[in-house]
Amino acid sequence: MDLSNLNQKQREAVTSIGGPMLVFAGAGSGKTRVLTYKIAYLIQEIGLDPKNILAVTFTNKAAQEMKSRVHNLINVPIDGISIGTFHSIGANILRKEIKILGYENNFSIYDQTDSRSLIKTIIKDLDLDLKMYDPKTAQIRISQAKNNMQSPDELLSSSYNRIEERYAEIYKIYVNRLNENNSVDFDDLLVLPIKIFQESEEKLIKYQDKFKYVLVDEYQDTNKPQFELIYSLTKIHNDIFVVGDDDQSIYGWRGADISNILNFNEAFDNSKVVKLEQNYRSTQNILSAAWSVVSKNSQRSDKQLWTENEKGDLISILESFNERNESSKILKNFLEVKKNNQDSKNSDFVVLYRTNAQSRVIEDEFRKAGIPYQIIGGVKFYDRKEVKDLIAYMRLIVNHNDSVSFDRIINFPPRGIGKTTLNKIHSLLDDKKILDVISDLSLLDVGKKQKKSINDFYNLIRLYSDKSKNQSPSLLINDLIHDLGLKEYYMNQNTTESNDRWLNIEECINSIADYELLNKDTRLSDYLQEVSLLTDIDSWNKQDDVLMMMTIHSAKGLEFPYVFVGGLEEGLFPIVRPFEDGDIEEERRLFYVALTRAHKKVFLSYAKSRRKFGGEPIKTAASRFINEIPKKLINLDFISFDESHTNVQHNSNISIGNIVEHKLFGKGKVVNIEGEGANSKITILFFNNERKKLIYKYANLTILKES
DNA sequence: CTAAGTCACCTTTTT
DNA sequence: GGTGACTTAG
Numbered sequence A: 001m002d003l004s005n006l007n008q009k010q011r012e013a014v015t016s017i018g019g020p021m022l023v024f025a026g027a028g029s030g031k032t033r034v035l036t037y038k039i040a041y042l043i044q045e046i047g048l049d050p051k052n053i054l055a056v057t058f059t060n061k062a063a064q065e066m067k068s069r070v071h072n073l074i075n076v077p078i079d080g081i082s083i084g085t086f087h088s089i090g091a092n093i094l095r096k097e098i099k100i101l102g103y104e105n106n107f108s109i110y111d112q113t114d115s116r117s118l119i120k121t122i123i124k125d126l127d128l129d130l131k132m133y134d135p136k137t138a139q140i141r142i143s144q145a146k147n148n149m150q151s152p153d154e155l156l157s158s159s160y161n162r163i164e165e166r167y168a169e170i171y172k173i174y175v176n177r178l179n180e181n182n183s184v185d186f187d188d189l190l191v192l193p194i195k196i197f198q199e200s201e202e203k204l205i206k207y208q209d210k211f212k213y214v215l216v217d218e219y220q221d222t223n224k225p226q227f228e229l230i231y232s233l234t235k236i237h238n239d240i241f242v243v244g245d246d247d248q249s250i251y252g253w254r255g256a257d258i259s260n261i262l263n264f265n266e267a268f269d270n271s272k273v274v275k276l277e278q279n280y281r282s283t284q285n286i287l288s289a290a291w292s293v294v295s296k297n298s299q300r301s302d303k304q305l306w307t308e309n310e311k312g313d314l315i316s317i318l319e320s321f322n323e324r325n326e327s328s329k330i331l332k333n334f335l336e337v338k339k340n341n342q343d344s345k346n347s348d349f350v351v352l353y354r355t356n357a358q359s360r361v362i363e364d365e366f367r368k369a370g371i372p373y374q375i376i377g378g379v380k381f382y383d384r385k386e387v388k389d390l391i392a393y394m395r396l397i398v399n400h401n402d403s404v405s406f407d408r409i410i411n412f413p414p415r416g417i418g419k420t421t422l423n424k425i426h427s428l429l430d431d432k433k434i435l436d437v438i439s440d441l442s443l444l445d446v447g448k449k450q451k452k453s454i455n456d457f458y459n460l461i462r463l464y465s466d467k468s469k470n471q472s473p474s475l476l477i478n479d480l481i482h483d484l485g486l487k488e489y490y491m492n493q494n495t496t497e498s499n500d501r502w503l504n505i506e507e508c509i510n511s512i513a514d515y516e517l518l519n520k521d522t523r524l525s526d527y528l529q530e531v532s533l534l535t536d537i538d539s540w541n542k543q544d545d546v547l548m549m550m551t552i553h554s555a556k557g558l559e560f561p562y563v564f565v566g567g568l569e570e571g572l573f574p575i576v577r578p579f580e581d582g583d584i585e586e587e588r589r590l591f592y593v594a595l596t597r598a599h600k601k602v603f604l605s606y607a608k609s610r611r612k613f614g615g616e617p618i619k620t621a622a623s624r625f626i627n628e629i630p631k632k633l634i635n636l637d638f639i640s641f642d643e644s645h646t647n648v649q650h651n652s653n654i655s656i657g658n659i660v661e662h663k664l665f666g667k668g669k670v671v672n673i674e675g676e677g678a679n680s681k682i683t684i685l686f687f688n689n690e691r692k693k694l695i696y697k698y699a700n701l702t703i704l705k706e707s
Numbered sequence B: 001c002t003a004a005g006t007c008a009c010c011t012t013t014t015t
Numbered sequence C: 001g002g003t004g005a006c007t008t009a010g
Helices: A008-015 A031-044 A060-074 A086-101 A112-125 A135-147 A152-157 A162-180 A188-199 A201-210 A224-234 A284-294 A323-340 A356-368 A385-398 A403-409 A419-427 A448-467 A473-484 A486-493 A496-518 A524-533 A584-595
Strands: A021-025 A053-056 A082-084 A108-110 A183-185 A213-216 A240-244 A272-276 A315-320 A349-353 A373-375 A547-551 A560-565 A598-607 A609-611 A617-619 A659-662 A666-674 A681-686 A691-695 A702-705
Touching: A008 A031, A008 A272, A021 A031, A031 A053, A031 A060, A031 A213, A031 A240, A053 A086, A060 A082, A082 A086, A086 A188, A086 A201, A086 A224, A086 A524, A108 A112, A108 A403, A108 A524, A112 A135, A112 A162, A112 A183, A112 A403, A135 A152, A135 A162, A135 A188, A135 A224, A152 A162, A162 A183, A183 A188, A188 A201, A188 A224, A201 A224, A213 A224, A284 A315, A284 A584, A284 A598, A315 A323, A323 A349, A323 A356, A323 A560, A323 A598, A349 A356, A356 A373, A356 A547, A385 A403, A385 A448, A385 A473, A385 A496, A385 A524, A419 A448, A448 A473, A473 A486, A473 A496, A473 A524, A486 A496, A496 A524, A560 A584, A617 A666, A659 A681
Parallel strands: A021 A240, A021 A272, A053 A082, A053 A213, A108 A183, A213 A240, A315 A598, A349 A547, A349 A560, A373 A547, A560 A598
Antiparallel strands: A609 A617, A659 A666, A659 A702, A666 A681, A681 A691
């Protein structure tokens, strides 16, 4: 195999076979190349069968790309390889083995919304107050417990008050309900395979034997179950190869444990470490800026990127009056770069931001200018109501236990089944399948009309269930939509909104057809699994010449010649939450990730005031991260004040983050300010955890500490 | 039971 | 400025 495209370190990583290896791969150091060559090398030079390789990537898209790159390198079919995200690999294992745990292999995969609505039902069933026992909090607690691999009983015994105990109780019921619904949530996709391996030595050996070589990308963002999974799979043969960069660890908030990478050689005996420090992506100036920022972090492995690339442009700072102004400056600079670089394409540019909410204003500006763009993230296609409704039909057709989907569609489109009737159905549930409950309506005490429509619904689902055994998903869905009269339903409303909804249904039909084309002999359940694990980024077509907009989290692993980062303001990036020392080091790593996406040029932008929730503008200050970049790397010419807007009043000396005292309510922290001056409304989170909104001029606050 | 209208909370980040 | 939960009139 020709390895002349690799530098010496990369070659070492590729050719050193056997035993655990950790590759510290800095941003732009050829990490993907190393992984691709490694897989190709294992197949071609070592003679490993592709089906004995497990490769974990961070997105499904990355998996697809890796597969085709390896194929291009060695020209041998590698269809047998197991490659995908942790979640999709977990799902595939469960499809085959979940019977051991008392589920059927046609299980549904619940997303966050589905799982939250199940939790909500449970809290209501327990007659608990939804204000006191918040479904969202419960969901977070449960997810954390699962990611710590804590059982409901373990959570219960570690609870320190009544409320926490209740959450543990909700957790316990939730686990049972999922099981009764023959459904799993996202966390289960990681945790249940581990459980199978714990309970069945035979299965564990089977998979240890199958996955003779295990490779993991973005290792710095693995969490406890993910570590556990690969640890148990590789325990015997020890052939594990991981690639990562602790400086790019940005998923701590969802349980990713940076110590997985920092302590790799303690977990895996006799491991080797290779550091890739030569960067091929960015200019020297960008790298120096990135370095000056991330080196402020205390918890990091020792390494420093270097490059042979030219110094390049300085980093430009764009200062704006407000978020609208910011958007137009981004647009203006985009147009200018394009003008000065005639061969640059729209797709050479990306606009990054900390939160999805920031995209709207920027989007407006580019739409008005007629620049084609695509937004990744935000409200996902498969999260839309109409799409979820359709998916719920498919799920119930496949899985008759799925009560969450049942509840969703029993009265959609409206067929006269209300809350009362639904409650009566649920009271007959016991441990039956939800669909079987309505197979016999003699026990159900509801009106004639209701009975008729429930019965029609039952027959419809049964009919399509039978059809699904020998009809292709796309034909099936077309018929179903026709039978439900969905087109008429949306068209009759004849609003822009309902028209949009119908278009989304059509897009959904297309996506099924596409999926069918790419995957022979697809069953409905395959498509459903695909859909639940798909993210926006997976559907991004790189061929399209469009400018991209996305959060920095979504941009992980991507690169662009020109990068704009918007909203570099204290409180937004880095984001800070009252009474919680948010992880500033993780925010800094996020900023590092943002900078290192760029090949040629970075624009950092901030606004001096910004609206939140469409409310009054709030004064904002430039992000500390901007000040962490040495002045010599910054192009100050780009700082321009908007003269027309300089007469802003800023007479109140109170600002977000101040600790204040109120005569009546005591001490608290300012978390929000709406408006300016004496009439501004100050939101204060008092130390007794009460939140109050006060008018500044009446509140008579004493500022105890400036933030 | 439905549809239309009001309200509260929201925004970190995602598989 | 958007969503989902709750309310109220038919």
